[in-house]
Amino acid sequence: MAVGSLSDYLPFLLTEISTQPRRQYLLLNSLKEVISACAASSLSPHVESIWSLLLQHCECPEEGTRNLVAECLGKLTLVNAAQLLPRLKQQLRAGSPLARSMVVTAVKFTIVDHPAPIDALLKDCIGDFLQTLQDDDLNVRRVSLVMFNSAAHNKPSLIRGLLATVLPHLYRETQIRKDLIREVEMGPFKHTVDDGLDVRKAAFECMYTLLDSCMEGLDVLLFLDHVEEGLKDHYDIRMLTFLMLARLASLCPAAVLQRLDRLIEPLKATCTTKVKAGSVKQEFEKQEELRRSAMRAVAALLAVPEVERSPSMADFANQIRTNADMASIYQSVQGGEGGGIGPAESMDMS
Known part of the structure; x- marks a missing residue:
């Protein structure tokens, strides 16, 4: 319905996202479909209102909702990459760890497995986004590895020239860190929790992908x-x-x-x-x-x-x-x- 009459239904959808927290996840799914289905020309007048709404929700504590916001931002960036990709870069410096992880995830959704107008712009700035591999926050580093893996898999030309600077940070994340391993008591039992496991898995998944797409750049x-x-x-x-x-x-x-x-x-x-x-x-x-x-x-x-x-x-x-x-x-x-x-x-x- 919204795609058929954007001016009537999109403002309603955006208002509902802000005022109905219990339905927010479903409403954001609807917004994602609207962005994906609309021609760039018909969506252009609404880009600013959508962008500002999404940024208001970029620090949502629910990871699933945050990922949906990121996907919406990534798909919206494809509508006008020249204008919106630099804004995403600015958000890296502006936000909390949750906001930074959301920005990096948004970049992942701009990397598609076919030639796209955004590719040349992405190639120029993807190194800036990959600097989050050195972020102090564990989760930011994990989503940065996921984004790197997506680039290596879908469009290796974006990252081949950066391997010399990125690989040392990637390899560092494969190490077991004892300071991230803790013991949790569950009733009469003690259970070991490794907070670094997800980051290590993401790093090894990147290595596996690089074997297929960037073998010539590996020592x-x-x-x-x-x-x-x-x-x-x-x-x-x-x-x-x-x-x-x-x-x-x-x-x-x-x-x-x-x-x-x-x-x-x-x-x-x-x-x-x-x-x-x-x-x-x-x-x-x-x-x-x-x-x-x-x-x-x-x-x-x-x-x-x-x-x-x-x-x-x-x-x-x-x-x-x-x-x-x-x-x-x-x-x-x-x-x-x-x-x-x-x-x-x-x-x-x-």
Whole structure:
């Protein structure tokens, strides 16, 4: 209805967003659809009123509502990028951590997977937005990594020239920080909470994306140092690094061979770990999935030419072959063919 008669219905929609906090999320969804569906020419007279309303809600405590405000701002910026992108940059300096995270998320929504008029302007200023990777606030750094990941995935040309300055900050966020780990009491139990986990996951997701889109800009040995650390991290991060390792084994086998002895140990630890008796079913399932993913990475490493020169790899291959449990997992990730890991199959041991 609003798209069919903007002058009648858009002011009503904007008023409702301000005066109906309980319906605000649904109303912002409606506004997002209006911005997405309208031609730029018909929306132009209303840009200022929409922009000022959205900025009033940029520090909303509800993350879901804040993300919707950010999406509206990003889509609105596409209507008149030359005028509105500099304003977004100004908001970075003006606001609280919540406002900064909202601005960075808005920029993410201006990065689309097809050529757009905003691209040239974005390329000139995306470095300013990526400086939020050095922000003091943990959540601002997390959304900055999410925005960087979106750029690397949808439009890598925007960030290729910035890799030398951005990668040190990205790699810093892959480190486990003990000061962000705390213990919480839940009744009779003590539960460990890692406040840095979401930021680390976002950093490793960026690394995974860069393998596909910006491989030529990476120092592979330095990259592998951080992959190696990820192999010992939380379940979600280990699952990602197993995939990265398999990809690196095919993309740059020589570099992987240089690091092979250090990479084998965490893989071996994952493949041989048993869940404590009495653990819940979910723990058994997670450990089984970790072992299967680690074994897929091992299979990819065994396919690398000259891998048989590594004594530690030869020892591990022999351990898999002689252990019925590990041999079964190896066989299943290989598609059940061949009946095991013999010298004539996956690696030349002659």
